[in-house]
Amino acid sequence: MARRYRLTLVSLVLAGTVGCDQATKQLAISQLRDESTQVFLGGLLRLSFAENPGAFLSLGGNLPHAVRFWLFIAAVGAFLLGTLAYLVMSRRLEPLQSVALALIVGGGLSNWFDRLVNDGRVVDFMNLGIGSLRTGIFNVADVALMLGAGLLILAGRRANIPGERQGDLGQG
Template sequence: MHIPARKHRLTLLALVLSGTVGCDQVTKQLAVSGLRGEPGTSFLGGLFRLDYYENPGAFLSLFGGLSRPAQFWLLTAGVGVFLLGMLVYLVANRRLSLFHSGALALLVGGGLSNWIDRVVNDGRVVDFMILGIGRVRTGVFNVADVAIMLGVGLALLAAHRERTQDDSGGGAQA
């Protein structure tokens, strides 16, 4: 396994984190200013829809029915501690490949941006995108959610690649 230089990893982390948080926050501000109070808009024959929502829960409104104090402790305080731990792990773990570091940075960046929403938006996260065909639809999501899901998928792929390379005797890795 190729272990990247610390400065390359930290540069990648800074770029992915700032890019993820920046893109998500900009699109959320556009959603607030252009979609709040307006009827939803469909594109591509209904495949893609923009509609404004504020989600007090997590993924697919999970934990949205909890009391406000429970939501705070779980989704704001708990997630904040988890994200801080992940960030420390990313910065301190010098054995992570660039690919694995980038994947985890996407996850942390998306989580951080949604966490920022919770802190400044009274515990709610702005969601505004929906995908679907006919009656089959996703839940409402945002750019941070896409980054989180992409980060999870890429982290699983990175772990699989690293395990496969370790089993086969090694080799260079991105």
């Protein structure tokens, strides 16, 4: 993929991911912070304000503040910087891989920014489920991270296997 095309694609995905996530978080802060849970679609979607000091499903949220800083701000920041550099510099990435990594970096960057400006916490506000079977509470950045991971897996499955042409996977 031409470098200019990849940079444009990555820039659009990053701007869209971070912009949508930060905009929805600001809405959650202004509309949900002091309100009770709002229920939509017969309870399938619930909106409520939460601040998460940990990672996925609040993992690490009970760690000491200094440990959370080094883990969630310093280490994640270094990972995001390295991934972004790879994304921009690599000549081997296919468009699907570039989009996948840009979604991961965009989602991670937006949550990382939250931690910088919100005393180590990330704003979450969405919850999906039926009855007692529910997801953890999450945000748009988390959706981008999961979508990026899924696309990266898909891209890996589509990668060339020695002796086969791309697109021939699973066809004998």
